Amino acid sequence: MKALVKGAGVAGLTAAYELALRGAAVTVVEPRSDPTRAASWFAGGMLAPDCERESAEPIVQELGLGAADWWDAALPGHVARAGTLVVAPARDAAELARFAARTSGFRTLGEAEISELEPDLAGRFRLALHFVREAHLDPRAALTALRGRLEAMGASFVGAEAGQVSRFDLTVDCTGMARAASDPALRGVRGEMLILRTPEVTLSRPVRLLHPRFPLYVVPRPDHCFMVGATMIESESARPVTARSMMELLNAAYSVHPAFGEAEIVETGVGVRPAYPDNLPRVTQSGATISINGLYRHGFLLAPAMAQRAAQLAFGNSRTRELAHEAHG
Amino acid sequence: MLSLYGRQLSSRLLLGTAQYPSPAVLADAVRASKTEVVTVSLRREMAGGQTGGQFWSLIEQLGVAVLPNTAGCHSVKEAVTTAHMARELLDTNWIKLEVIGNHDTLQPDVFGLVEAARILSGDGFAVFPYTTDDLVVAERLLEAGCQVLMPWCAPIGSAKGPLNIDALRTLRGHFADVPLVVDAGLGRPSHAAAVMELGFDAVLLNTAVAKAGDPVAMASAFGKAVEAGHEAFLAGMLEPRDMAVPSTPVIGKAVFS
Numbered sequence: 001m002k003a004l005v006k007g008a009g010v011a012g013l014t015a016a017y018e019l020a021l022r023g024a025a026v027t028v029v030e031p032r033s034d035p036t037r038a039a040s041w042f043a044g045g046m047l048a049p050d051c052e053r054e055s056a057e058p059i060v061q062e063l064g065l066g067a068a069d070w071w072d073a074a075l076p077g078h079v080a081r082a083g084t085l086v087v088a089p090a091r092d093a094a095e096l097a098r099f100a101a102r103t104s105g106f107r108t109l110g111e112a113e114i115s116e117l118e119p120d121l122a123g124r125f126r127l128a129l130h131f132v133r134e135a136h137l138d139p140r141a142a143l144t145a146l147r148g149r150l151e152a153m154g155a156s157f158v159g160a161e162a163g164q165v166s167r168f169d170l171t172v173d174c175t176g177m178a179r180a181a182s183d184p185a186l187r188g189v190r191g192e193m194l195i196l197r198t199p200e201v202t203l204s205r206p207v208r209l210l211h212p213r214f215p216l217y218v219v220p221r222p223d224h225c226f227m228v229g230a231t232m233i234e235s236e237s238a239r240p241v242t243a244r245s246m247m248e249l250l251n252a253a254y255s256v257h258p259a260f261g262e263a264e265i266v267e268t269g270v271g272v273r274p275a276y277p278d279n280l281p282r283v284t285q286s287g288a289t290i291s292i293n294g295l296y297r298h299g300f301l302l303a304p305a306m307a308q309r310a311a312q313l314a315f316g317n318s319r320t321r322e323l324a325h326e327a328h329g
Numbered sequence: 330m331l332s333l334y335g336r337q338l339s340s341r342l343l344l345g346t347a348q349y350p351s352p353a354v355l356a357d358a359v360r361a362s363k364t365e366v367v368t369v370s371l372r373r374e375m376a377g378g379q380t381g382g383q384f385w386s387l388i389e390q391l392g393v394a395v396l397p398n399t400a401g402c403h404s405v406k407e408a409v410t411t412a413h414m415a416r417e418l419l420d421t422n423w424i425k426l427e428v429i430g431n432h433d434t435l436q437p438d439v440f441g442l443v444e445a446a447r448i449l450s451g452d453g454f455a456v457f458p459y460t461t462d463d464l465v466v467a468e469r470l471l472e473a474g475c476q477v478l479m480p481w482c483a484p485i486g487s488a489k490g491p492l493n494i495d496a497l498r499t500l501r502g503h504f505a506d507v508p509l510v511v512d513a514g515l516g517r518p519s520h521a522a523a524v525m526e527l528g529f530d531a532v533l534l535n536t537a538v539a540k541a542g543d544p545v546a547m548a549s550a551f552g553k554a555v556e557a558g559h560e561a562f563l564a565g566m567l568e569p570r571d572m573a574v575p576s577t578p579v580i581g582k583a584v585f586s
């Protein structure tokens with residue numbers, strides 16, 4: 001089978017990988033002039049199915065549970081399995097109770113256990129939730145490595161124009177927001193993030209800071225870098241980060257550790273997440289075209305499951321569960 | 330029937346649209362609550378001068394009246410500008426006016442609020458001012474042209490419920506003919522029922538529904554509580570007394586004590 005995958009973000013690359021594993025001859029076309037503008041370039045890289053259950057449908061948790069294993073198998077060494085630490089400022093203890101009531105798979109830690117797990121957070125929080133089976137990865141390193149892995153498997157990468165040259169048995173459309181014009185159900189959810197660099201703080205796992213207004217997270221990256229993210233704004237605008245959002249992001253980092261006040265701001269970024277009204281992804285087939293879209297804030301978490309589903313559709317073996325928004329009321 | 334700036338409404342619950350798990354859950358919650366008015370925050374959604382196109386069409390598809398708000402505005406100028414943008418974008422002269430005075434408690438800046446209300450009323454807006462439970466501020470807002478008042482009962486999102494019943498009672502007592510909508514601070518359906526029992530005309534809430542374990546079920550619960558409270562107010566409630574009053578007559582029975 002000759003397959004054309006449109007889009008080289010996390011949806012496209014994971015789909016290409018699943019197809020290549022099954023023996024397809026894969027060509028990946030990146031319609032964007034600059035691949036670092038894909039939404040997944042700005043992702044947190046958290047593989048956090050249990051935490052996401054706080055606001056996501058049960059199916060997100062169910063499908064996301066396999067993500068860490070998938071990434072580990074595809075890219076050995078990229079996945080850090082250290083869990084997620086969820087904390088709240090002392091006066092927002094009610095947020096922690098609310099979060100705990102809506103999630104599972106965590107241990108409740110006291111001060112001593114927190115400092116054992118994250119020594120730099122010693123004395124900063126009285127209570128924390130440790131989601132033990134969660135993991136994280138560096139999205140940019142993972143995307144780059146996955147691309148390398150695909151090339152090693154014989155997949156070819158071409159620019160926008162080259163995609164038209166030869167004929168394909170199958171097209172997999174993973175172009176995200178670019179499809180919004182032809183898919184009216186798709187909307188954008190703007191996310192702003194920044195990358196801080198400081199040698200003064202060491203974290204081994206993502207830290208989520210609960211706050212009634214600005215729940216944000218800090219994810220450790222290599223080279224003393226930390227990704228701080230991400231806002232959720234109902235807008236398709238990809239314009240630069242606003243001062244207000246920057247303030248919120250910096251406040252969150254500062255609340256996790258005051259040393260972030262002295263950190264360098266290495267980068268600010270804005271991504272527009274493609275989402276459907278129920279915030280669940282869709283894999284759809286129309287003739288010889290399969291589309292994966294609507295990964296919302298769950299790109300790295302759900303792309304593997306969506307890619308597997310697309311590959312099963314492509315190879316005529318579809319026994320996967322229908323993804324559907326659960327009926328309410 | 331409730332009448333807000335000439336619009337007749339059969340539901341006395343107004344619902345905010347922020348913080349839901351997804352637009353689909355929001356839509357289900359709006360239906361379950363039977364609300365006819367939703368508030369939409371403009372500032373954030375207009376990042377970069379454009380609205381979240383698809384989100385707006387989802388809101389429009391709800392088929393209910395949209396009350397844009399100036400949430401997040403800390404000055405008169407910001408609030409007035411936001412109101413004008415809202416009128417252009419959404420083709421409505423309704424505006425829920427918020428001028429925040431304190432970042433931590435999100436307490437309204439009542440001085441700025443009155444000033445902005447005067448400007449916007451003069452510009453032809455139907456102003457729904459988010460205010461405190463202060464009687465004199467309420468009078469000033471009416472003088473400024475407001476025909477609806479929206480006092481808080483506790484800080485926004487705090488879920489504390491009515492903190493100062495006396496002040497709410499005073500407002501109701503003084504402004505018998507002005508529609509009064511309790512806006513902000515409600516956490517539970519019983520809170521909503523309690524203020525409706527005081528004779529308030531409607532309630533506006535967001536977080537208590539959006540952040541509930543099941544927002545759709547909670548929306549329905551609030552809808553019922555608001556209705557129950559209003560019905561109870563109309564029915565006339567018993568005043569508490571110190572002495573027990575049996576519901577079956579005791580006359581004619583032997584009394585041994």
